[in-house]
Amino acid sequence: MIRQSLSVCMLFLLFVAASLPAQERRVDPTFLRRFVPALEARASDLTSATSRYKPIFGAxxxxxxxxxxxxxxxxxxxxxxxxxxxxxxxxxxxxxxxLEGTGLLRYGEEDIPVRKHDYMYLAPGIRHGIRNPSSQPLRLIVMGFKIPAGVVITLPPNLPLANMDEVRLQTVGGHPPTTLYRLLMGDTRSTRDRLAVAHVVTSLFTMEFDPGGTNFPHHHEQEEEIYLVLSGYGEMVAGSGLDGIEGKFPARAGDACFFRLNCTVGFYAGNKAGEEKARILAVRSLFPSARRQ
Structure with missing residues (x-):
């Protein structure tokens, strides 16, 4: 009887022990959401006595x-x-x-002036940093993308640099005309982007929404994506149910969302006629296991 009771007790303890990891394990989210102004700066390799870095996604x-x-x-x-x-x-x-201010980008052995709405591609292996000789703060978004092993890098002869305001607004096939795009950067095979220089980044672009406009929710089978709301407000779409109804979340300037591949992604502008238009800075990049077709 005692032996039987001990056996039952041991089986119970084994069952409890086996179930604990499953209960404690956290399920990875399909998307991430951050409000950038509320984030705190953290120590990083970009930190100095006069520079601060807020991690939004990634490192x-x-x-x-x-x-x-x-x-x-x-x-x-x-x-x-x-x-x-x-x-x-x-x-x-x-x-x-x-995003704000002016500065000097140190790229290799060059010092290159940069200003508001400039964007640039920084090739792997090239040493770089940024200085602010002005009397106003300099604020920028830093994006980094992992180069998979075996990818052959083509180094541009000069710093690829352009300004968002100088890239034309246009419609994009498959998306409603209520959203206009500036196609800023693509990969080395791109024929539509201002800069065609990247290896992992497939598209860097901005979207400008008419009142009540949308880019129509969609998904990407090989790419991760990040949206940063620059101005305006609306509803961010992230994920959907079996019936195709989108998951909608209020969004305002300063909100950033990361979308895993195959996550439903989109935006519905909330601005009305006469209000500042909703604008989003977006970047799409290959998932590590994906290969360009």
Whole structure:
């Protein structure tokens, strides 16, 4: 009887022990959502006495494991008269987008002036940093993308640099005319983007929405994507149910969302006639296991 009771007790303990990991394991989210102004700066290789980095997605963010092909995505602020440390990544291509201010980008052995709405491609292995000789803060988005092993890198002869405001607004096939796009950057095979230089980034672009406009919810089978709301407000679409009804979340300037591949993604503008238009900065990049067709 005692032996039987001990056996039952042991079986019960084994069952409890086996079920604990399943109960404690966290299910990875399909999308991530952040309000950038509320995030805190964290120490990083871009931090100095005069520069601060806010991780939004990827390196430095608590949910970095969810983001697979994107190494980092964050906001860098450089004080007047300040500078960020110079960095170099052998297996990471980067994109900088200047949101506010002016500065000097150190790229290899060159110092290149940059201004609001400039964006640039920083090739793997090229040392770079940014200084702010002005009297106003310099604020920019830093994006980094992991280069898979075996990818042959084509280094541009000069820094690929352009300004968003100088890229024409246009419609894009498959999306309603209530949304206009600026096609900023694509991969080296792109024929439609202003800069065709990337290896993992497939599309960097902005969207400008008419009142009540939408880009129509959709999904991508090979790419991760990030939206950053630059102005205006509306509803961010992230995920959907079996009936195709989108998951909608209120969104305003400063909101950022990361979407895993195959996650339903989209936006419905809430701005009315006479109000500032909703604008989004978006970037799409290959999932590590994906291959260009």
């Amino acid at each position: 430095g963010d608590p949910d970095a494991r969810v983001v697979r092909g994107i190494a980092r995505y964050g906001e860098l602020t450089v004080d007047p008269g300040g500078a960020s440390p110079e960095v170099s990544y052998a297996a990471e291509e980067q994109v900088y987008v200047i």
